[in-house]
Amino acid sequence: MRLKSKNLLTLFLCTASFFYAINDVSAEKKAQEIKEYKIKDIVLQIPASWKQSKPTSRLRLAQFKVPVTEGDLFKTELQVFNFGGGGGGFAANIKRWENQFSKEGRQSTLTKGTCPQGDYYFLDITGTYNMSVGPPFQRKTEACKKARMLAVILQMKGNKGNYFLKLPGTQETVKGIVEDFRASFGANEKKETAVKR
The missing domain is CATH 1.20.5 (Single alpha-helices involved in coiled-coils or other helix-helix interfaces)
Structure with a gap:
C-alpha cells in the first residue's frame, strides 16, 4: 500500500x-509573438506575423500586412494615421469610413471606450467595401463584397492629438483578428459602451 x-x-x-x-x-x-512599435506618440502591440512595410501613402505613419485566411485574395493591412491638429472631427471621420461601403447591405456598430493611451471610438462595418485602387487623384475603386473594416479614433492623453487606425479585409479574415486589433492599442471590449446615433 x-x-x-x-x-x-x-x-x-x-x-x-x-x-x-x-x-x-x-x-x-x-x-x-508580440512586437512593440512606438509610432510618434502611440505605442502599438502588434502580432509578429503582421509584417511592417513601407507606407504606400504619404498620409500613413505606418502600415502592417496582415496574414489572410487560405484562398483570400483581399489585401489586408493595418493602417496608422495622424494628421496633427487636423483630420476632421469625430462625426466626419465616422461618416467618411461608412461611406467607403456601399449603402445597400451595409451594417455598422459604434462603441466608445478608454484605454491606457486615451479615449477611443471603435467602428465595426460590414458589407461591400469600395477599395481605392491606383493613384488617389484618380479616385478609382474596386467593389469587394463580404468585407469588414475595423476603424478607431484614439484621442491620445496629454493633448497629443488623434490617431486613426484602420483595418479593412474580408469578413472571414477579420473575424479572426478582432481581438488582436483591439489589443494592439490596449482596448477592452467588455468596458466599451454603445454610441447612440
Whole structure:
C-alpha cells in the first residue's frame, strides 16, 4: 500500500511538472509573438506575423500586412494615421469610413471606450467595401463584397492629438483578428459602451 501511494505521488508530481512546463513554454511563446512599435506618440502591440512595410501613402505613419485566411485574395493591412491638429472631427471621420461601403447591405456598430493611451471610438462595418485602387487623384475603386473594416479614433492623453487606425479585409479574415486589433492599442471590449446615433 505504501509503495502504491509513493508511485501515485511520483505520478502526480511528474504530471504537474509536465503541465507547468507546457504553460511556461506557452507563455514564453505568446510573449515572443508580440512586437512593440512606438509610432510618434502611440505605442502599438502588434502580432509578429503582421509584417511592417513601407507606407504606400504619404498620409500613413505606418502600415502592417496582415496574414489572410487560405484562398483570400483581399489585401489586408493595418493602417496608422495622424494628421496633427487636423483630420476632421469625430462625426466626419465616422461618416467618411461608412461611406467607403456601399449603402445597400451595409451594417455598422459604434462603441466608445478608454484605454491606457486615451479615449477611443471603435467602428465595426460590414458589407461591400469600395477599395481605392491606383493613384488617389484618380479616385478609382474596386467593389469587394463580404468585407469588414475595423476603424478607431484614439484621442491620445496629454493633448497629443488623434490617431486613426484602420483595418479593412474580408469578413472571414477579420473575424479572426478582432481581438488582436483591439489589443494592439490596449482596448477592452467588455468596458466599451454603445454610441447612440
